[in-house]
Amino acid sequence: MNPPIADSLILGRQLSCPEGALAQEVGDYIFASNQNMIYQTINRILVSPNSRILEAGFGNAKHLPYLFQKTNPLHYTGIERSAAMIAEAEESYYELSAEGKTLFLKTDNESLPPLPLCSFEAFFSVNTYYFIEDLQEYFSKLHSLLTVRGQVVLGYIDKEFGSSMPFAREVFKFRNNQELEDILLSTGFTSVSISSFSEEIIGKGGRKFRRPFQIAMASK
Secondary structure, three states, X not given: OOOOOOOHHHHHHHHHOOOHHHHHHHHHHHHHHHHHHHHHHHOOOOOOOOEEEEXXXXXXXXXXXXXXXXXXXXXXXXXXXXXXXXXXHHXXXXXXHHOOOEEEEEXXXXXXXXXXXXXXXXXXXXXXHHHOOOHHHHHHHHXXXXXXXXXXXXXXXXXXXXXXXXXXXXXXXXXXXXXXXXXXXXXXXXXXXXXXXXXXXXXXXXXXXXXXXXXXXXXX
């Protein structure tokens, strides 16, 4: 799928927060480009009936049917900085929200919204940590929101690969596996493990290439 914006720097800004007239197209592009990575990340969440799941950066939330097929009932809270993506998700999942199964909250890049402590069994996020300047503070706050033995699952692009992408030159800050592991451990998480994957994706002009990505898991 070709990106909806030709200018790489503008595309990078939109990837971090879809907005304006092209927000829906950008959201569709993000999901199409990252669908496999999102599903692989979800596959590693340990869910059971009545699990409470927190996600940061849900985009257009088209992955939620895949998450909800894992178990029933499931309670999902998503946080997102893009008002356009929140509006789309609320429209798409109106019935689930009315049943109290989904909640979509707006936040900024640097903080988590006020949420009850020890209220989630799992947190997951895909391709979002790049936009958080102070990951130490972010994961420290996240640690307090998880229950005992609560789980963190992060999907992200390999640092070396991501840093080479033209759209990532401005608002993306990549870290290597060791840096992320050190941050997770320093904020109280344990049992950190990182698995490596590779996938074939289609870029601009229909060009196919291999994209390496990682999935990090940790426990409270």
